[in-house]
Amino acid sequence: MTTSNHSGVSHTVFRLLGIPGLEDQHVWISIPFFISYVIALLGNSLLIFIILTKRSLHQPMYLFLCMLAGADVALSTSTVPQALAIFWFHAGEISLDRCITQLFFIHSTFISESGILLAMAFDRFIAICYPLRYTTILTNTLIGKIGVTIFLRSYGTVFPIIFLVKRLTFCKSNILLNTGCKHIVLAHVSCDDIRENIWYGLFVLMSTVVLDIVLVFISYVLILRAVFHIPSQDARRKALNTCGSHVCVIILFYGPGIFTTLIQRFAHHITPHIHVLLASVCILAPPMLNPIIYGVKTKQIREEIVHVLFTRQK
Structure with missing residues (x-):
C-alpha cells in the first residue's frame, strides 16, 4: 500500500453534516425520517409478535418473513x-x-436482508416446483441453518472492513457529508491510498448482493416456467399470488439500490444532497413498506393483524 505525504495527525472524531446543502431544511426533512422509523418499528414488531405467537404461522415462509x-x-x-x-x-x-461500529451494522444488516430475500425466493421455488416435498425439504432444522448461514455470511464479509478502515490515517477532513457512517464515505476523508478498501468493497458487493440478485432471478425464471406448465388457470393464478408480496419486496429492496448506484457512477454532476437523499430512501423505504405489503397482500397475516388490533379492544 502506498501512502501519500501527510502529517501525523489523524482525526478520531468526525462530524456528520446530515443532508449537505439543505441544513436549513433539516427540521422538515426529519418528518418523513421520523414517520418512516415509527412505522418500521411498529409494523415489523407487530409482524414478529404475530408470527412468533401464532403456531399456525410457524411455516417456512413466515419464519423467513420474521427474519x-x-x-x-x-x-x-x-x-x-x-x-x-x-x-x-x-x-x-x-x-x-x-463510526466504524455503525458502518459495520449498516452494511452487515443490508447484506443480511439480501440473503433473507434469497432464502424467501428459494422457499417460493420449493413451494411451487416441489409442493408435495415442501415440508420435508424445508424443515425447521434447515431453516435454522439457512438463518445462521445468512448472518455468518453478512458479518464475516463485512468484518474485514473494520481493519481496512482502522489502518487509514484521516488527515484530510473530519467532516462527513452524510447522515450516517458508510465505508467509502469514511475512506474518502483519508490521506492514504484507499484502493484496497474500494476493491474489497466491490468484492463484498459482488459476492453477496449481486450474487443474490442473480440467484433470485434464476429462481423466478424456474418458478415462472413451472407456473406456466400448470394446466389449471385458477391454480396458476393462485401460485403467482403466493409470490406477489415477495416480488414487491424484492423490487422495493433492490430497485432503489441499483438506481442509486447507477446515479453515483454515471451522474457525477448531481449535487451531493441528492446522493444522500437517494441513499436514505434505500434504507428508509424497505423497513417501512415491507410489513405494509405483507399485511395487505397476505391473507393469513392480514387476518391475524385484524384479530390482534381490533378483537382485543372489544
Whole structure:
C-alpha cells in the first residue's frame, strides 16, 4: 500500500453534516425520517409478535418473513436515530470507533436482508416446483441453518472492513457529508491510498448482493416456467399470488439500490444532497413498506393483524 505525504495527525472524531446543502431544511426533512422509523418499528414488531405467537404461522415462509422483519428493525435503528439527532439537535459529532461500529451494522444488516430475500425466493421455488416435498425439504432444522448461514455470511464479509478502515490515517477532513457512517464515505476523508478498501468493497458487493440478485432471478425464471406448465388457470393464478408480496419486496429492496448506484457512477454532476437523499430512501423505504405489503397482500397475516388490533379492544 502506498501512502501519500501527510502529517501525523489523524482525526478520531468526525462530524456528520446530515443532508449537505439543505441544513436549513433539516427540521422538515426529519418528518418523513421520523414517520418512516415509527412505522418500521411498529409494523415489523407487530409482524414478529404475530408470527412468533401464532403456531399456525410457524411455516417456512413466515419464519423467513420474521427474519426479514428483524433485519428491518436493525437496519432502521442503526441509521435513523443518528439522522434524527443531527436534524433535531445538531448532534453530528461521532467518534471513529462509533463510526466504524455503525458502518459495520449498516452494511452487515443490508447484506443480511439480501440473503433473507434469497432464502424467501428459494422457499417460493420449493413451494411451487416441489409442493408435495415442501415440508420435508424445508424443515425447521434447515431453516435454522439457512438463518445462521445468512448472518455468518453478512458479518464475516463485512468484518474485514473494520481493519481496512482502522489502518487509514484521516488527515484530510473530519467532516462527513452524510447522515450516517458508510465505508467509502469514511475512506474518502483519508490521506492514504484507499484502493484496497474500494476493491474489497466491490468484492463484498459482488459476492453477496449481486450474487443474490442473480440467484433470485434464476429462481423466478424456474418458478415462472413451472407456473406456466400448470394446466389449471385458477391454480396458476393462485401460485403467482403466493409470490406477489415477495416480488414487491424484492423490487422495493433492490430497485432503489441499483438506481442509486447507477446515479453515483454515471451522474457525477448531481449535487451531493441528492446522493444522500437517494441513499436514505434505500434504507428508509424497505423497513417501512415491507410489513405494509405483507399485511395487505397476505391473507393469513392480514387476518391475524385484524384479530390482534381490533378483537382485543372489544
